[in-house]
Amino acid sequence: MKCTLKYLFGELKPAGRIFILLMALFVIVSSLFMPSIIIFALISALFAVVASLLITHVLSSRKYSIEPEMTKEVIKSIKHFKYVYLMGHKRADFDSFGACAGIYAICRALGKESHIIMGTDIFAVKDIYDKFAINKEYDGVFVTSAEAEKKIDSQCLVILCDTHASRLVESSVAIEKAGKTIVLDHHKESGQPVEGAEKIFIKTYFSSCCELVAAILSSCLVKPSSLEAEALLAGMMVDTRNFGINSGEHVFSTAAYLCRCGADSVAARMLFKSTMALERAKANAVESSKMYKKGVIFSVCDSSHKNVYLACARAADELLDIKGVEASIVMCRYSGTVYVSARSNGRIDVESILKRVGGGGHITMAGAQFENKDIQTVDTLLKKAVDEYLTEVN
Numbered sequence: 001m002k003c004t005l006k007y008l009f010g011e012l013k014p015a016g017r018i019f020i021l022l023m024a025l026f027v028i029v030s031s032l033f034m035p036s037i038i039i040f041a042l043i044s045a046l047f048a049v050v051a052s053l054l055i056t057h058v059l060s061s062r063k064y065s066i067e068p069e070m071t072k073e074v075i076k077s078i079k080h081f082k083y084v085y086l087m088g089h090k091r092a093d094f095d096s097f098g099a100c101a102g103i104y105a106i107c108r109a110l111g112k113e114s115h116i117i118m119g120t121d122i123f124a125v126k127d128i129y130d131k132f133a134i135n136k137e138y139d140g141v142f143v144t145s146a147e148a149e150k151k152i153d154s155q156c157l158v159i160l161c162d163t164h165a166s167r168l169v170e171s172s173v174a175i176e177k178a179g180k181t182i183v184l185d186h187h188k189e190s191g192q193p194v195e196g197a198e199k200i201f202i203k204t205y206f207s208s209c210c211e212l213v214a215a216i217l218s219s220c221l222v223k224p225s226s227l228e229a230e231a232l233l234a235g236m237m238v239d240t241r242n243f244g245i246n247s248g249e250h251v252f253s254t255a256a257y258l259c260r261c262g263a264d265s266v267a268a269r270m271l272f273k274s275t276m277a278l279e280r281a282k283a284n285a286v287e288s289s290k291m292y293k294k295g296v297i298f299s300v301c302d303s304s305h306k307n308v309y310l311a312c313a314r315a316a317d318e319l320l321d322i323k324g325v326e327a328s329i330v331m332c333r334y335s336g337t338v339y340v341s342a343r344s345n346g347r348i349d350v351e352s353i354l355k356r357v358g359g360g361g362h363i364t365m366a367g368a369q370f371e372n373k374d375i376q377t378v379d380t381l382l383k384k385a386v387d388e389y390l391t392e393v394n
Contacts (some may be wrong), residue, residue: 067212070184070201071219074159077182077199078107081157084114085148085178087170089163091309092118094271095208096162097125098235099184101132102213103159104141105224115143119170123307127271128231135227145171154179162209163187164202165360166194167369186212188351190360204362207246210235214254226262233263234271241317242269245346245364278311285315285330292383294390295326296348300375308332309339313367316341327353329382331375338370338378349389356385 078084084107088096100116107114122129132138143151149171152158158178160169164185175181175196183193183200186209193200206212210232217224224232236255240247243255259265274282281302289299297319301312312332319328320343327348330341342350343365350366351359357378359368370378 067201067203067215067219070203071216073199073201074103074106074182074184074216075110075220077157077159077180078110078112081179082113082155083151084112084157084159085117085143085152085174086114086159086161087117087148087174088161089165089168090119090170091121092125092170093162093235094125094128094231094238095210095235097128098231098233099161099209099213100159101228101231102210102217102224103161103184105217105228106220106222109222114141115148116141117145117148117170117174118142119145124310127273128234131227132231137225145174149173149177152177157182159184160194160197161185161213164194164197164200165190165192167192169194184209184212187361188355190355207251208236208239210239211251211254214258218254218257224258224261226264229258229261229263230268233258233265234268237268238272239365246362274314278307278314281308281311282315282318285311285332286318289315289319289328289330291324292386294348294394295324296386296390297322297325297328298379298382299328299330300379301330301332303333307334309334309341312339313341316343319343320345329353329386331378331382333375336371338373338375340368340370340378340382342366342368349393353382353385353389356388357381 086100086103088100104114104116118129129142133142152174156178158174158181160175160181160183162185163169164183164187166172169175175194181194181197181199183197183202185200185202186204186206187202188204189202203212206215214232214236233255236251236258237243240251243251281304285299285301289297291297299315299319301308301315309332312330316328316330319325319330327342327344327350329350332339340354340359342354342359342361344350344363346364349363351361351363354360354366354368357368358370359366361367
C-alpha cells in the first residue's frame, strides 16, 4: 500500500490527486446519510486493497529492473554507512557534477548526511554550481578536497562518478581513508582503475553518467528536486551533444523522466552559454584546423585563454559540423599539461585511437592528457595512433 501511494502521488498530476481525494470525501460523507453506502464503501475498499496489492506487485517487480545489482549495491551501501561523500573527476564537467547531484538526492531520501567534493577548477560548471550554492537547501553540502580529507574515516562511503581512472579522481586520499568506495562510470576501461574501490560499475551503453544515475533514481522510486533534475539533464545534453549522438529510446525516455521531475530544458541549455574570450579561442582553433587523412581533422587551441581546455573540447565539437569531417582531434596546453579532446560522428572510433596513447572515453567522445610533453610531440604521437587505427580498420 505504501509503495502504491508513493507511486500514485509521485506520478499523478495535481488534478489527479484532487480527484482521488474528492472521491474519498464523497464516499465518507455519503456513508453518514445513507448507511447502505457503508456496505458499498466496504466492498469498494476491498477492491481497492486488491488493486493496491496488484499495483504493488507490479512496482516491486519493476523496482531495480534497470541494473539491479548496481542499484541494490548503491542503496545498500548508502544505508550501511553513517556519512556519504560524492566525488567526480578533476576539472568537473556537467556530467560528473550532475551525477553527484543525482546520488545526493538518493542520500537525502534515505536520511543520510552527504557531501559533494568540489575541486578548485569549476569554471565549466560554475553556472549550475552557483544555482546550488545560493539555494539554502544545499548549505554545507559542497566541501573542498582538503575539508573532506580531514573528516573522512572508516564510517564514510565514497561514491566516485564519471571516471574510474585513478589519475583523474579529485581526491585519492578520500578514497584511501573511506570505509568503502563505489565507482559509477560510463567510459570504457582505461586500464588504470582506482585502487581500493570495492565495487566498480562501468556501464558503457549509457550515454552519460547522468543517464546512469537517473536510471538508479527511477528504479528506486526516488524523485530528485527540480534543480537536481536540471543538473542531470544538463549532463546528458553535454555528453550527447544535445541528443545528437548516442541517443536512443532510453536516452529520450530518461530525459522525459527528468522533465517530469521538474527539469527545465531551456534553463539547462542556458547553462552552456559561453564567454566572448572562450568563443574567440574556439573560433581560432576551428580556423587553424587542418585535415589529416580519411576525414580526421587536427587543430591546436590558443593557450592564452585561462580555461583553454574547455575551448579545446568545444572546438572539437564544432569541427564535426564541417562536411567531410568524420573525427576531430584538438590539442591545447594548460598548466604544463597537454590536453586532447577527440570527437567522432560514430564512423571512426576515437576511443580506440586515444587508448593507444594512454587516453580513453567512448567511440564518439574521448580525451587524453600528457604531462611534460610539448604540443609537437603529442601531435606526432596522435597521428601515429591515427595511422595505426586506419591501417587496422581498412
